[in-house]
Structure formats: structure tokens, C-alpha cells
Amino acid sequence: MNAYFTPTLYDDLNRTLDAAIAANGIVNIPRLAEQIRTRNERLNIALEDIAAELMRRSLARNALMEFDPAEA
Secondary structure, eight states, X not given: OOOOOOHHHXXXXXXXXXXXXXXHSEEEHHHHHHHHHHHTGGGOOOHHHHHHHHHHHHHHTXXXXXXXXXXX
């Protein structure tokens, strides 16, 4: 089953992704996915679905990715 991403969730995902690239030059997929999931908890979208969409969009932007879920 595919997750239903609302336009608002896509906007949040894109803003978060662009901000991470601008600030760090790298995208930490697990951390950003958890931040997005928490802000949009009412939509009940799985963390894995958000992470997969972040990876897809990061690849489209040729962004460097890391997969460190630990808090800094």
C-alpha cells in the first residue's frame, strides 16, 4: 500500500530537505524523516515511507546523504 502524502506534507518535506542541504550540504535521512513524521503525526504516515521519499528527492537533487539516527 502506498502512503498518501498531502500537499502540505510534500511542502514540509521539500522545505526541510532544502534547509538541510543549504545548512549542512548533507541530508541525514533518519533524523529528517523523524522530524517530518513528528510534525505531521496526525497524518499517520510511516517513518519508512517518509524516509523513502526523502531519499528519492535527495537523489534528484544530487545531495549527499547520511544515515545516522543518533541525535547530535
